[in-house]
Amino acid sequence: xxxxxxxxAGMTNVLxxxxxxxxxxxxxxxxxxxxxxxxxxxxxxxxxxxxxxxTNGTTNPISGNITLNTNVLNQSTDLGIAATMIHEMMHSYxxxxxxxxTGVEKSFFxxxxxxxxxxxxxxxxxxxxxxxxxxxAASYVNSMASLLEMYAHSNGIYSSPxxxxxxxxxxxxxxxxxxxxxxxxxxxxxxxxxxxxxxxxLKNESGSTNKxxx
Amino acid sequence: MMKYKIFGAILLFHxxxxxxxxxxxxSKLTDLFTQVLRDLAKNRDNQITYPFINxxxxxxxxxxxxxxxxxxxxxxKDWTFISDVNNSTKFQYQKVERDKIKKQLIxxxxxxxxxxxxxxxxxxxxxxxxxxxxxxxxQETYFPGNNTANRLNTIICFYEYIDNVWVRxxxxxxxxx
Numbered sequence: 001x002x003x004x005x006x007x008x009a010g011m012t013n014v015l016x017x018x019x020x021x022x023x024x025x026x027x028x029x030x031x032x033x034x035x036x037x038x039x040x041x042x043x044x045x046x047x048x049x050x051x052x053x054x055t056n057g058t059t060n061p062i063s064g065n066i067t068l069n070t071n072v073l074n075q076s077t078d079l080g081i082a083a084t085m086i087h088e089m090m091h092s093y094x095x096x097x098x099x100x101x102t103g104v105e106k107s108f109f110x111x112x113x114x115x116x117x118x119x120x121x122x123x124x125x126x127x128x129x130x131x132x133x134x135x136x137a138a139s140y141v142n143s144m145a146s147l148l149e150m151y152a153h154s155n156g157i158y159s160s161p162x163x164x165x166x167x168x169x170x171x172x173x174x175x176x177x178x179x180x181x182x183x184x185x186x187x188x189x190x191x192x193x194x195x196x197x198x199x200x201x202l203k204n205e206s207g208s209t210n211k212x213x214x
Numbered sequence: 215m216m217k218y219k220i221f222g223a224i225l226l227f228h229x230x231x232x233x234x235x236x237x238x239x240x241s242k243l244t245d246l247f248t249q250v251l252r253d254l255a256k257n258r259d260n261q262i263t264y265p266f267i268n269x270x271x272x273x274x275x276x277x278x279x280x281x282x283x284x285x286x287x288x289x290x291k292d293w294t295f296i297s298d299v300n301n302s303t304k305f306q307y308q309k310v311e312r313d314k315i316k317k318q319l320i321x322x323x324x325x326x327x328x329x330x331x332x333x334x335x336x337x338x339x340x341x342x343x344x345x346x347x348x349x350x351x352x353q354e355t356y357f358p359g360n361n362t363a364n365r366l367n368t369i370i371c372f373y374e375y376i377d378n379v380w381v382r383x384x385x386x387x388x389x390x391x
Contacts, residue, residue, distance in 0.1 A: 051363035
């Protein structure tokens with residue numbers, strides 16, 4: 001797992017992913033990435049059915065530290081794990097921007113991430129997760145997918161397991177899968193396909209890019 | 215005989231005071247609940263699902279304190295009472311006047327929708343001894359179908375009673391995934 005994290009973090013130096021690059025370059029903001037078992041949760045819906053919540057990873061809202069779910073690490077493909085890492089690093093970047101930036105850097109952050117704030121520039125502090133996913137959906141999916149595609153190339157994956165789309169589109173689907181279920185109002189271009197391809201990697205279903213090193 | 219009369223009077227006075235205190239607390243609790251829902255509805259197109267009470271998420275309050283979350287509050291010292299959440303004796307009094315709250319919300323043009331795809335849960339409010347400060351965790355869950363559920367937000371909120379109105383002091387997520 002940790003070699004995968006190193007690979008992704010290293011890539012941010014050469015990719016135009018401003019957000020994660022900024023997080024990576026900061027000398028004052030340090031985060032710890034670890035793994036732990038995050039048990040599935042069960043929630044009862046309006047019809048009385050038990051529904052399962054599987055958490056791929058979490059970001060601590062106070063420290064920005066990331067915890068990846070051991071169960072998911074054991075199950076997902078390398079690409080699925082890398083996608084989870086990038087997703088959580090984006091959350092950590094948002095926390096960095098909200099809590100640790102000042103002056104010009106703060107203004108730049110607010111301009112870049114307007115979905116996190118209301119029309120008066122007030123942070124959506126009680127609708128945090130939704131606004132962050134909204135922001136990812138609006139501005140970052142393509143660059144997150146580019147980062148993931150780069151990771152795929154460096155690990156010998158050059159074509160999409162879904163033969164109807166390019167590897168680039170396939171990488172976007174993996175991110176859209178999580179953003180679509182977070183009820184972001186900005187939807188995936190093809191939600192059904194994103195769900196299918198996202199599950200293929202996150203649950204290592206047949207026809208995935210398979211599990212190698214992570 | 216006189217002794218018993220005096221004792222009875224003291225007892226009566228004591229119970230009257232207690233009843234008055236409980237009545238004030240009940241009224242403040244109703245006002246708080248209404249204000250919290252009003253605040254939440256602001257970013258949700260003035261529409262909200264009526265919440266369920268969830269005791270399990272009380273654990274998030276302890277984690278928040280342990281992680282140093284209180285450092286972001288201006289008067290950190292005034293809020294340390296939430297560290298003692300396990301010993302709170304206030305939970306038993308939290309009987310909420312639903313009809314009164316619903317009427318107040320309707321007067322504020324807030325629509326209360328039925329629990330369908332989105333579920334809202336609150337922990338009981340954890341109050342300071344003077345009943346002027348409180349903290350709780352709310353969680354929104356979304357059910358997209360296919361036997362799955364997604365957490366939308368899990369937020370810790372801090373409210374203070376200032377000039378006879380509950381005011382939100384701070385809100386912060388307790389987990390992001």
